[in-house]
Amino acid sequence: MRIRDAFENRKAFIAFITCGDPDLETTEKLIHEMAESGADLIELGIPFSDPTAEGPTIFSANMRALSGGVTTDKIFEMTERLKGRVNIPMVFMTYANVVFSYGTERFCRRAAECGISGIILPDVPYEEKEEFASVCRSAGLEFVSLIAPTSHERIKMIASEAEGFVYCVSSLGVTGVRSEIKTDISEMINAVKAVTDVPAAVGFGISTPEQAARMAESADGVIIGSAIVKLVEKYGSDSVPYVGEYVKNIRAALDKK
Amino acid sequence: MKKGRYGIHGGQYIPETLMNAVNELEEAYNFYKNDKEFNDELNALFNEYAGRPSRLYYAEKVTHDLGGAKIYLKREDLNHTGAHKINNVLGQTLLAKKMGKTRVIAETGAGQHGVATATAAALMGMECEVFMGLEDTKRQALNVYKMRLLGAKVHPVESGTATLKDAVSETMREWTKRIDDTHYVLGSVMGPHPFPEIVRDFQSVISKEIKEQMLEREGRLPDAVLACVGGGSNAIGAFYHFIDTPEVALIGCEAAGRGVNTKETAATIATGRLGIFHGMKSYFCQDEYGQIAPVYSISAGLDYPGVGPEHAHLYDIKRAQYVPVTDDEAVNAFEYMSRTEGIIPAIESAHAVAYAMKLAPQMGKDKIMVINISGRGDKDCAAIARYRGEDISE
Numbered sequence: 001m002r003i004r005d006a007f008e009n010r011k012a013f014i015a016f017i018t019c020g021d022p023d024l025e026t027t028e029k030l031i032h033e034m035a036e037s038g039a040d041l042i043e044l045g046i047p048f049s050d051p052t053a054e055g056p057t058i059f060s061a062n063m064r065a066l067s068g069g070v071t072t073d074k075i076f077e078m079t080e081r082l083k084g085r086v087n088i089p090m091v092f093m094t095y096a097n098v099v100f101s102y103g104t105e106r107f108c109r110r111a112a113e114c115g116i117s118g119i120i121l122p123d124v125p126y127e128e129k130e131e132f133a134s135v136c137r138s139a140g141l142e143f144v145s146l147i148a149p150t151s152h153e154r155i156k157m158i159a160s161e162a163e164g165f166v167y168c169v170s171s172l173g174v175t176g177v178r179s180e181i182k183t184d185i186s187e188m189i190n191a192v193k194a195v196t197d198v199p200a201a202v203g204f205g206i207s208t209p210e211q212a213a214r215m216a217e218s219a220d221g222v223i224i225g226s227a228i229v230k231l232v233e234k235y236g237s238d239s240v241p242y243v244g245e246y247v248k249n250i251r252a253a254l255d256k257k
Numbered sequence: 258m259k260k261g262r263y264g265i266h267g268g269q270y271i272p273e274t275l276m277n278a279v280n281e282l283e284e285a286y287n288f289y290k291n292d293k294e295f296n297d298e299l300n301a302l303f304n305e306y307a308g309r310p311s312r313l314y315y316a317e318k319v320t321h322d323l324g325g326a327k328i329y330l331k332r333e334d335l336n337h338t339g340a341h342k343i344n345n346v347l348g349q350t351l352l353a354k355k356m357g358k359t360r361v362i363a364e365t366g367a368g369q370h371g372v373a374t375a376t377a378a379a380l381m382g383m384e385c386e387v388f389m390g391l392e393d394t395k396r397q398a399l400n401v402y403k404m405r406l407l408g409a410k411v412h413p414v415e416s417g418t419a420t421l422k423d424a425v426s427e428t429m430r431e432w433t434k435r436i437d438d439t440h441y442v443l444g445s446v447m448g449p450h451p452f453p454e455i456v457r458d459f460q461s462v463i464s465k466e467i468k469e470q471m472l473e474r475e476g477r478l479p480d481a482v483l484a485c486v487g488g489g490s491n492a493i494g495a496f497y498h499f500i501d502t503p504e505v506a507l508i509g510c511e512a513a514g515r516g517v518n519t520k521e522t523a524a525t526i527a528t529g530r531l532g533i534f535h536g537m538k539s540y541f542c543q544d545e546y547g548q549i550a551p552v553y554s555i556s557a558g559l560d561y562p563g564v565g566p567e568h569a570h571l572y573d574i575k576r577a578q579y580v581p582v583t584d585d586e587a588v589n590a591f592e593y594m595s596r597t598e599g600i601i602p603a604i605e606s607a608h609a610v611a612y613a614m615k616l617a618p619q620m621g622k623d624k625i626m627v628i629n630i631s632g633r634g635d636k637d638c639a640a641i642a643r644y645r646g647e648d649i650s651e
Contacts, residue, residue: 050417050423097547148274169273173433204338
């Protein structure tokens with residue numbers, strides 16, 4: 001499956017969860033639930049000990065997952081079991097060292113075997129991209145690039161080489177729920193659209209259906225992480241129906257007009 | 258070679274949000290490093306404010322007691338604020354000011370870099386916030402008070418191991434939140450390019466002076482230069498002007514904590530492997546899945562799971578040698594230098610003293626060794642007393 005499939009026909013809802021929080025069995029159930037409730041792409045976070053782009057919510061999820069004993073190999077085994085059983089594309093979101101220390105080639109080959117469509121590494125900017133993107137390409141994975149509110153003139157350079165989708169970071173700072181998003185999102189999206197037809201999705205800080213709908217006015221999709229992870233934090237292994245309900249609400253907001 | 262690389266090490270592995278900030282920094286630095294006015298101002302600060310040049314002191318008693326190489330101490334401990342950290346901080350804060358920044362943020366381990374940053378911020382009229390692991394705020398309570406006294410806000414970092422690595426992560430997060438008016442004064446030769454280069458250049462005044470002072474005193478260069486290595490800024494400062502002179506042995510002393518065969522160690526080159534973290538490719542203590550290890554050392558300033566990329570490269574090309582030194586050895590050296598020469602070194606610097614105590618007797622009396630005493634040990638007295646089972650209050 002290609003990342004692009006997520007953007008066919010409707011505004012894409014990209015849902016993030018941290019693998020192994022609170023355990024991989026729950027993660028597996030959450031993936032099925034989110035896919036069935038209207039998510040179009042799932043970002044699977046592989047936990048890292050020191051996730052420098054994350055706010056407190058996802059940081060804590062990483063810590064819970066790691067202390068529960070989850071490893072990269074166990075996550076591969078889980079995704080392998082899901083192969084062919086989830087009808088939407090999935091990507092890994094993790095940090096450079098998780099991929100690099102596993103062996104970038106070995107990691108990408110294994111990810112592709114497990115049916116993963118791409119990877120997102122928030123600590124790998126354009127300047128360091130080729131080290132990972134070239135290996136992804138040979139394995140048949142897409143390497144997703146990010147742009148930020150500070151990117152300005154860099155957007156052209158980044159977007160012109162974008163694969164899968166362009167991850168537009170809505171706000172300064174780290175991941176986490178925000179009451180207000182101040183950045184002019186449509187300006188960012190327009191700058192992307194001027195150079196590429198790769199879809200653009202907005203993430204960081206989005207939690208309510210209203211915010212999602214507003215972002216989707218200009219973006220091709222919205223990415224939600226912390227709000228879902230908060231539900232998992234609150235309800236643990238009982239979180240599946242709550243997450244399902246949440247995903248349905250976001251889906252409805254995106255489909256409204 | 259790619260930008261900001263030391264062999265395979267270095268690079269810029271940071272979120273896109275920070276890329277324009279580091280690019281602006283690089284551009285500003287490339288301009289000001291050749292600007293006469295900037296350099297005159299910085300030299301005036303070095304000399305009049307920080308008290309440079311620092312002395313190169315012949316430690317006669319230690320030399321005779323160890324019975325081998327002639328030992329000189331580079332007295333970075335005599336700098337204003339008590340450590341080499343001020344060299345880098347004055348440079349970076351002045352640079353930040355020229356760039357129009359009004360606020361500086363910094364991480365700190367032992368608190369020396371935080372105190373130095375708070376000092377420079379007070380001097381230059383800038384806002385200052387320091388991130389320090391909760392564990393370290395307890396180990397170095399006096400430095401926390403000093404930073405506040407100097408007008409800085411100190412944020413205890415509770416995440417992860419609540420030590421230096423977590424303080425670095427938290428300062429990076431803070432920088433992504435507020436970039437326009439803020440400069441991150443990184444305290445060591447680490448992080449994304451151009452930090453390893455900027456910090457090294459500002460610290461290289463140490464080896465520049467050692468070279469001049471040694472030629473004046475002995476008419477020749479030393480046979481060995483020793484320095485402790487956490488991130489490695491005092492060491493690279495002490496090594497830099499000797500790198501192209503292979504006759505001068507360069508020895509970095511890492512914190513082995515309770516030993517390199519235990520998990521309670523921070524000896525990165527001895528126990529780590531190649532990885533990517535905190536903006537750079539270098540050696541890191543980590544598990545098989547790349548999870549960064551919770552390292553340990555008695556010294557809060559060396560309690561870091563990585564090492565600067567230029568050190569990793571000097572190790573790869575065998576230009577410098579890196580040796581592990583345990584807590585026990587460092588504490589013994591701390592006491593030995595105090596008792597024998599009347600100089601209380603920082604527990605960080607005591608790691609270099611400890612290896613000198615092993616190495617000097619094996620060297621001939623015609624050989625010369627320089628130990629970089631990167632900081633003074635006042636801040637460590639209470640902790641060392643506790644280590645020896647004495648309960649004193651500060």
